[in-house]
Every structure is written in structure tokens, then in C-alpha cells.
Amino acid sequence: xxxxxxxxxxxxxxxxxxxxxxxxxxxxxxxxxxxxxxxxxxxxxxxxxxxxxxxxxxxxxxxxxxxxxxxxxxxxxxxxxxxxxxxxxxxxxxxxxxxxxxxxxxxxxxxxxxxxxxxxxxxxxxxxxxxxxxxxxxxxxxxxxxxxxxxxxxxxxxxxxxxxxxxxxxxxxxxxxxxxxxxxxxxxxxxxxxxxxxxx
Numbered sequence: 760x761x762x763x764x765x766x767x768x769x770x771x772x773x774x775x776x777x778x779x780x781x782x783x784x785x786x787x788x789x790x791x792x793x794x795x796x797x798x799x800x801x802x803x804x805x806x807x808x809x810x811x812x813x814x815x816x817x818x819x820x821x822x823x824x825x826x827x828x829x830x831x832x833x834x835x836x837x838x839x840x841x842x843x844x845x846x847x848x849x850x851x852x853x854x855x856x857x858x859x860x861x862x863x864x865x866x867x868x869x870x871x872x873x874x875x876x877x878x879x880x881x882x883x884x885x886x887x888x889x890x891x892x893x894x895x896x897x898x899x900x901x902x903x904x905x906x907x908x909x910x911x912x913x914x915x916x917x918x919x920x921x922x923x924x925x926x927x928x929x930x931x932x933x934x935x936x937x938x939x940x941x942x943x944x945x946x947x948x949x950x951x952x953x954x955x956x957x958x959x
Contacts, residue, residue: 776848779839779902780855780892781915784956786833790887796824797935814931815923821933822916834956837906852894852930859890859934863952864942884937886944888953894930895922907957
């Protein structure tokens with residue numbers, strides 16, 4: 760429900776900004792191939808120097824792959840806030856971005872310096888946490904609600920896809936843990952670094 764302040768801001772034509780972050784934990788040996796999708800999107804974003812259209816295309820691919828993988832969804836969480844000043848929205852965005860980047864093993868390594876003693880077969884993680892943070896203009900009820908159940912998360916991911924095609928996204932970031940093949944995210948590490956997750 761909108762507050763009196765929300766209605767007043769709408770009446771005087773102020774832009775409504777929403778900044779939100781969703782967490783989705785997938786479990787099982789089959790989740791490792793998603794790391795390829797996530798790393799490819801991250802590489803393309805860096806290569807495009809943060810171009811919002813490229814970031815949005817990557818977000819769509821990630822959301823579509825997550826929706827196809829809903830059998831492996833284990834837990835989820837989300838948070839966010841509404842702002843009527845772009846500067847405040849930007850500050851909150853930076854806060855969430857920084858927090859996501861500091862989560863366990865959430866930074867991909869794109870260096871070409873592969874160690875020569877790398878093993879021929881890498882261990883496969885059975886836990887993967889995807890953190891998606893977006894800022895957008897307007898109102899999207901399916902993203903401004905509790906997403907910690909299956910139907911709500913499915914609707915939220917579809918809304919992210921629609922926001923890209925409607926060109927309403929103002930900022931996008933995707934972090935994921937672990938960030939590269941061979942890294943592990945154990946059950947203990949999952950609970951330690953992502954305490955907000957709620958079983959689906």
C-alpha cells in the first residue's frame with residue numbers, strides 16, 4: 760500500500776525509484792553449468808564497459824536459465840526500498856553492490872594466468888547463490904514483496920526480464936558464489952555467508 764508521502768510525490772510528478780536485491784540458492788550437482796552462463800554474462804558486461812543494454816541482455820539470459828532450473832531452487836531472500844531522490848537511491852544501490860561483492864567467493868577471476876599445475880578435473884560445487892541487484896523507475900509489485908516462495912520468485916524473475924525490455928532499468932549487477940568452476944560453497948559456508956536465506 761502506498762503511503763500519504765508516496766501519493767503526494769506522485770501528485771507533484773516526482774520520479775519513484777526502487778532499488779532491490781534478490782538472493783536465490785540452487786542446490787545439486789546439476790547447478791554447476793549455470794556458472795558458465797553467469798561467467799559469460801559477467802565477462803560480456805566487463806567487455807562492454809558496463810553498457811546497460813548489454814547488462815540487461817545478460818540479465819535476461821540469467822533469469823531465463825534460473826527459471827528453467829527451478830527444480831534446483833532451495834532457498835531465497837530479498838530486500839529493497841523505494842526512493843523519491845535519485846541520489847539516495849544511488850547510495851543504497853552502492854551499499855547493496857558492495858555487500859554482494861564482499862560475499863564469499865563472489866568475484867570471478869578473468870585473468871589469463873591459469874596455473875600450470877591445475878588439476879585435470881575440478882571439484883563441482885553443489886551449492887550456488889545468485890545475487891541480483893537492480894534499480895528501476897516506477898512500481899513493480901511483484902518485486903516489492905516477499906520473494907521467499909516459489910511462485911513469487913518466478914514472478915519476480917519474469918518482471919526483471921520485462922523491465923529490461925521496457926527499458927526501465929537504471930542499474931544492474933549480478934554476483935554469484937562461488938564465482939568460478941572448481942570453487943566450493945559448503946553447507947556451513949552457505950549458512951555463514953548467506954544467513955538471510957529462507958527455505959523454499
